[in-house]
Amino acid sequence: MTKQKAGKITYWVATLWLALGMTSTGIVQLMHMEEEVQMMAHLGYPIYFLTLIGVWKLLGVIAILIPKFPVLKEWAYAGFAFTMIGALASHLALGDGMVELFGPALLLILTEISWYFRPTNRKLVPISSK
Template sequence: MKKRDKIIYWIATVWLSLGMLSTGIVQLIKMEEEVQSINALGYPTFLLPILGVWKILGVIAILIPKFPLVKEWAYAGFFFTMTGAMTSHIIVGDEMITLFGPTLLLALTITSWYFRPADRKTLK
């Protein structure tokens, strides 16, 4: 793996991890703004801690060595969660600014996945 690719991978992965960890914690503790946001999207509040726990577990899976299949599932979960968030905001007619967070996290997910080292891939 080229040094440039390693740098891109780690920058994207660290920012992705920070973003998912922080939003996961916010969802886990059911911060008032997050409760209002998920209710405005038409989803029940009980989904917040579920999403929060899975995001935190996904961050752990991506950061720890080995377990490439678990990493693939974590990346897939992040991809589905962020595209679902983007779609939900569009469907309810939210302002375009609400797409910034999920779009950024989606871009970081794709970048981290694409540039991951060979020992973090299921097929080498």
């Protein structure tokens, strides 16, 4: 298997798992499932954050899956990273255990793998200076 093909497979596996994770958590956040409401209260955040984060996650999934729009993809990846880093920092600040850290950590790792291995046609191409 060539390095290019291995990178493409790595990209799609990570991206599909990331999309599945962000979609499923985004939906339960939009539904305000009791576990999510309790977690937000535990973390000290207002409940309306569930709606904001849920919508952002679903829009981010669309952005990373559709072709083209490299600037939008960069923002989606950044948003995923900021959200997961924020979740990790919040849980760590409260002394939560590995169970609470696992989900955000996994999604952060998938975000970074997907971003790193994305194909050239999904990357932001720098403007060359003349």
